[in-house]
Amino acid sequence: MGGETRLEPCALEPDQELAAFIARIDGDGAVVSFVGLARPNNSAGSTVTGLHLDFYPGMTEASLEAIAADALARFAVSAVHIVHRCGAIAPGEAIVFAAAASPHRRAAFEAADYLMDRLKTDAMFWKREDGVDGSRWIEPTEADRVDRARWSE
Amino acid sequence: MKILFFGKLAERAGRVVEHPVDAAGCTIAELRRSLAATLPEIADTLGQSSTRACVDQEMVGDDASVRPGQEVAFLPPLSGG
Numbered sequence: 122m123g124g125e126t127r128l129e130p131c132a133l134e135p136d137q138e139l140a141a142f143i144a145r146i147d148g149d150g151a152v153v154s155f156v157g158l159a160r161p162n163n164s165a166g167s168t169v170t171g172l173h174l175d176f177y178p179g180m181t182e183a184s185l186e187a188i189a190a191d192a193l194a195r196f197a198v199s200a201v202h203i204v205h206r207c208g209a210i211a212p213g214e215a216i217v218f219a220a221a222a223s224p225h226r227r228a229a230f231e232a233a234d235y236l237m238d239r240l241k242t243d244a245m246f247w248k249r250e251d252g253v254d255g256s257r258w259i260e261p262t263e264a265d266r267v268d269r270a271r272w273s274e
Numbered sequence: 275m276k277i278l279f280f281g282k283l284a285e286r287a288g289r290v291v292e293h294p295v296d297a298a299g300c301t302i303a304e305l306r307r308s309l310a311a312t313l314p315e316i317a318d319t320l321g322q323s324s325t326r327a328c329v330d331q332e333m334v335g336d337d338a339s340v341r342p343g344q345e346v347a348f349l350p351p352l353s354g355g
Contacts, residue, residue: 247281
């Protein structure tokens with residue numbers, strides 16, 4: 122129980138992560154999970170051939186643990202699970218898996234929403250999008266910042 | 275001293291750069307300026323307040339001081355999820 126996080130250099134299999142999460146919870150009535158997938162097109166509509174996620178060994182893992190701990194402290198959830206890819210990711214592959222479990226559904230929905238808003242802005246990754254139009258480093262958008270600010274006290 | 279770069283900084287300047295720092299140390303702000311002078315390819319990003327600094331894996335402000343032997347990293351804006 123509690124928070125479990127993992128930085129995953131290889132393929133992320135969401136069905137296996139969900140099954141493992143459900144297997145480790147005990148007595149909860151609700152599990153909410155989210156899977157983020159690499160899109161085949163960028164915001165301008167051009168084809169993306171792949172993503173590269175750079176990370177800072179040690180600090181990146183610590184950032185995932187801090188986000189999980191914050192969710193556990195903030196919501197009435199008994200367990201959260203975060204798996205985040207690093208390295209090369211092909212379009213259609215899973216980048217992130219985030220899940221929360223609670224006795225009743227509302228807290229799990231809110232915690233999963235919170236986990237993703239925090240992961241978009243506070244997880245220590247740098248995402249490069251490679252496409253037919255070249256490569257570019259992605260930075261949080263204004264929408265990401267607004268989403269993150271929803272949880273500020 | 276060893277300086278680590280990530281994201282677009284690493285792409286332009288490499289992951290690790292050895293940079294001379296006075297034995298008495300310097301502030302992060304001073305380090306940004308001296309790195310920008312020797313690495314013009316990342317001068318613009320290093321000068322942005324959205325590029326944050328870490329010393330020994332702790333986020334620090336521009337007035338933090340660093341000494342030779344510490345691990346210093348510069349981090350462009352994050353993009354996870």
